[in-house]
Amino acid sequence: MSTATPQKFEFQAEIKQLLDIVIHSLYTEKEIFVRELVSNASDALEKLRHTQITEKDIFDDKLELEINVTTDDKAKTITLQDTGIGMTRAELVENLGTIAHSGSKQFLKAMGEGGAKNSNLIGQFGVGFYSAFMVAKSVKVYSHSWRGAEPGHVWSSDGSGSYEIEEADGQHRGSKIVIELKDDCADYASDWKIKEIVERYSAFVSFPINLNGKRVNTVQALWLRSKNEIKDEDYTEFYKFQSHAHDDPRLRLHFSADAPLSINALLFVPKDNTEKLGFSRLEASVALYCRKVLIDSKPKDLLPEWLRFLKGVVDSEDLPLNISRETMQDKALIAKLNTVITKRFLKFLEEEAKNRVDAYNEFYAEFGIFLKEGAAMDYTHKDSLVKLLRFESSLTEKGKTTSLADYVTRMGADQKEIYYLVGPNRAALESGPYLEGFKARNLEVIFCYEPVDEYVMGNVREFDSKKLTAADHADVKLSDLPKPEGALSEDDTKKLTAFIKESLGARVEEVKASDRLVDSPALAVNADKFMSPQMRRMMKAMKKDGADEPVKVNLEINPRSAVMKRLFETHATAPDRAKLVAEQILDNALISAGLLDDATPMVARLYKLLESV
Ligand code: ADP
Numbered sequence: 001m002s003t004a005t006p007q008k009f010e011f012q013a014e015i016k017q018l019l020d021i022v023i024h025s026l027y028t029e030k031e032i033f034v035r036e037l038v039s040n041a042s043d044a045l046e047k048l049r050h051t052q053i054t055e056k057d058i059f060d061d062k063l064e065l066e067i068n069v070t071t072d073d074k075a076k077t078i079t080l081q082d083t084g085i086g087m088t089r090a091e092l093v094e095n096l097g098t099i100a101h102s103g104s105k106q107f108l109k110a111m112g113e114g115g116a117k118n119s120n121l122i123g124q125f126g127v128g129f130y131s132a133f134m135v136a137k138s139v140k141v142y143s144h145s146w147r148g149a150e151p152g153h154v155w156s157s158d159g160s161g162s163y164e165i166e167e168a169d170g171q172h173r174g175s176k177i178v179i180e181l182k183d184d185c186a187d188y189a190s191d192w193k194i195k196e197i198v199e200r201y202s203a204f205v206s207f208p209i210n211l212n213g214k215r216v217n218t219v220q221a222l223w224l225r226s227k228n229e230i231k232d233e234d235y236t237e238f239y240k241f242q243s244h245a246h247d248d249p250r251l252r253l254h255f256s257a258d259a260p261l262s263i264n265a266l267l268f269v270p271k272d273n274t275e276k277l278g279f280s281r282l283e284a285s286v287a288l289y290c291r292k293v294l295i296d297s298k299p300k301d302l303l304p305e306w307l308r309f310l311k312g313v314v315d316s317e318d319l320p321l322n323i324s325r326e327t328m329q330d331k332a333l334i335a336k337l338n339t340v341i342t343k344r345f346l347k348f349l350e351e352e353a354k355n356r357v358d359a360y361n362e363f364y365a366e367f368g369i370f371l372k373e374g375a376a377m378d379y380t381h382k383d384s385l386v387k388l389l390r391f392e393s394s395l396t397e398k399g400k401t402t403s404l405a406d407y408v409t410r411m412g413a414d415q416k417e418i419y420y421l422v423g424p425n426r427a428a429l430e431s432g433p434y435l436e437g438f439k440a441r442n443l444e445v446i447f448c449y450e451p452v453d454e455y456v457m458g459n460v461r462e463f464d465s466k467k468l469t470a471a472d473h474a475d476v477k478l479s480d481l482p483k484p485e486g487a488l489s490e491d492d493t494k495k496l497t498a499f500i501k502e503s504l505g506a507r508v509e510e511v512k513a514s515d516r517l518v519d520s521p522a523l524a525v526n527a528d529k530f531m532s533p534q535m536r537r538m539m540k541a542m543k544k545d546g547a548d549e550p551v552k553v554n555l556e557i558n559p560r561s562a563v564m565k566r567l568f569e570t571h572a573t574a575p576d577r578a579k580l581v582a583e584q585i586l587d588n589a590l591i592s593a594g595l596l597d598d599a600t601p602m603v604a605r606l607y608k609l610l611e612s613v
Contacts, residue, residue: 006166011157014099015130018108019159022133030185033131034194035201037080037177038209039293040129041067044084044175045207051085051146059086059148060173066208069198069216073189081176082207086145092155092165096129096141132177133159135185140178144171203241204292221292223266223313227254239268243285243311247271250363252312253348261336267312267345273366275309282308289315301334304342304381306374309367314341339380346384353388353403361401364390372452376459386463391420394435394445398426402446404463410444414479417469420446422454423594432592433523434472437516440481445471451538472593474525474554478515488559488568496568497557503582504555514556521563524553524589536595551595555586580609 011019045065052058063083070079087095099105132139137158144152152171157163179188187193191212198209204221222230222238239249249268256264267286275282285308288299292315296302302314316337349371353360364371368390375385390401395410407418419438423429429447438445448457457468469476488496493513501511509527517523528536528551536551557564563585571578584605590596 004167006164008162008164009093009097010162012098014105014108015097016161018099018127018130019133019161021108021111022127022130023159025134027134030131030134031188031197032201033134034080034188034197035293036128036131038067038069038198038202038205041080041082041084041175042202042205042207042293044082044086047085048083048146048173055146057148058146058173059144060146063173064208066210067205069194069209069211071189071191071194071212073186073191076181076183076186076189077178078181078188078194079176079178081174083172083174086174087141087143087153088145088147088150089153089165091145092141092143092153096155097163130159132179135181135188136179137182138180140180142168142171142176142178144173144175146173200297201294203294204289206292221289221313221315223254223264223315224292230254235266238266239311242287242313243268243270245270245311249311250366251352251359253345255344255348257340257344261333261340262317263337263340264315265313265341265344267310267314267341269309269363269367270311271366273309273369276366276369284308286310286312286314288319289313290319291315291317295319299334301331302338302341304338304374304378306370306378307342307345309370310345342381343384346381346388349388350384361390364388364401369450369452372450372456376452376456382460386460392426392447392449394430394439394447404446407444407446408464408466411466412442415443417467418446418463419443419469419471419476420448420453420457421471422448422457425449433517433520433589434592436518436520437478437514438471440518441478443478454535472523472525474527476516476525480515484560486560486565488565492568493557493559496559496564496571499571499578500555500557500567500582500585503579504586507550507583507586508555509552510554512554512556513559517556517558517561519561520558520592521561522555522557522585522589524555524586524593524595526552526593526595527554528552551590551597553590553593553595555589557585577609577612580605584609 010016045067048058049065052061060083065083068079068081070081071077072079099108139157139159141155142152143155152168153165154168155163155165181188195211195216198211198216202209203217203219205217206221208215209217219238219241222234235252235254236248239245239252247270250271251269253265253267256262284298284300284303284305286299286303287297288295288302303310314337319333349360352363371385371388375382375389378385387403387405390403392398392400393402393407396402404418411418421429421432421434423432426447426449429435429445435445448454454470457470460468462468487493497511497513501508504511514523559565563581567578567581567585570581584602587596587599587602587605591599596602
């Protein structure tokens, strides 16, 4: 039989089924057909490059390796041409008439398993070449194989069950796919629309893509190149292009791994934390690629939530281009990628913290909040994250920080716990009454200035087997200090605490002599196991129930302070005034603790006290 006459073929049954679904689907993001065809073209070029290494006799050997896309909005056509490996007649039959493509097979399987007519699956699987039929009235594939001996052919079909092949002379090497667009898909014959689609999905394809004679993809897939070939400026330019950013990246991590998965990743930390600046919550935006072709620009599960500030690219050859976000297997793959990349990034931060202290601290000042979020919520990476946290403390200078690991090295032999205090700033914590007992005993206290810190410390709970303990909590027990001269005796102290308790009634749970006061007359400690002062403040700010309940506090008094000694002297002789003083002392303590809700009664009382001066 002569091959010069057109020959008609029936599609294999599965292809018919596939085409039927593709043609009749209402899938809205039909644009992925461009991605699929450009990927096929790029694969064909890649295969040619390989063939050139071993084969001498290549048809049209001098041809540039490139992809040319042309649109014709009058004729309503789009044409994608490559100078790749091409197809012989037999290959046209084999490749485009039978189902070889594993993605298509999976797609059909998923449709069979209850996905019927769920056209979203098309985008998720990517149905390869056949996706052209979502937009096409007819498709013609002109192809000339790299093997020079065979003439060129044209394969054509309207997708309705059969296709034809006939000889077509005068072709260069490679394939040219001409799509005659359906009337309602005529948009895809517009230059700007295709430019946008190619830039989105195929910006990093290594072969030149020319659209109507103009090069579209000019940025290289930097992540696949070796680090020592890349200059800082190249990285910065790539970051700006890929993340649509205007700043210079603060940190970058470029790495590749072969096991357990093949990964090439290029991650950036931007200069600023825009969430901190009050912009909306960041969205995951490290894009997922498979061999330079975009799969998903915002894959949700690729990285943990707390890494949502990262930008960049992860490319894995192990992902099928047509990855579905539905199947278990793919979920497991993404989870594996997530683990490998997160661990690698944490290791990177650890190295930064060790080797480039200033840069790390600047990073931390901006993005530390995300690490805290991770430490509090991500059990898997908690230990590594806690090591990366930094705080000021009672022993650091203002503005300088310490890690918990360094804190532990400074702990004395008897110290079992790590102490921390939450407050608005250093000055407030240093001048408050809570620190003095710790200072007098040379115990370091971590200073926490952010409202979330309390939640973070509460969730982290311990570090290096040492409990994290709030220094203003009622349960804190400190060692005895030598009794200074002139303090009230134990007996007198008992009398005084009884008097104060009686004067204050239900406003306090307990009044006792303090072991943590040195200079201040008194302090209030939280006696509410379920609600700390900071939590209460937050709940008040959010107008939550329970925030208006009276606070439960213990009042601790300092038998060494002049105020207490004076109060002891007057409580018997001028009990009314002494009662006012006791109330005022409690209010003062509540102010220091940030627990005084209403200062009005205090003002009236103060005037009364002033009268008696
Ligand atoms: P996939 O590309 O995932 O294998 P497709 O259905 O898109 O599946 O394509 C089927 C086959 O057709 C490809 O594997 C390839 O062998 C061949 N093919 C498709 N496009 C081209 C092209 N532009 N040049 C050469 N061969 C191609």
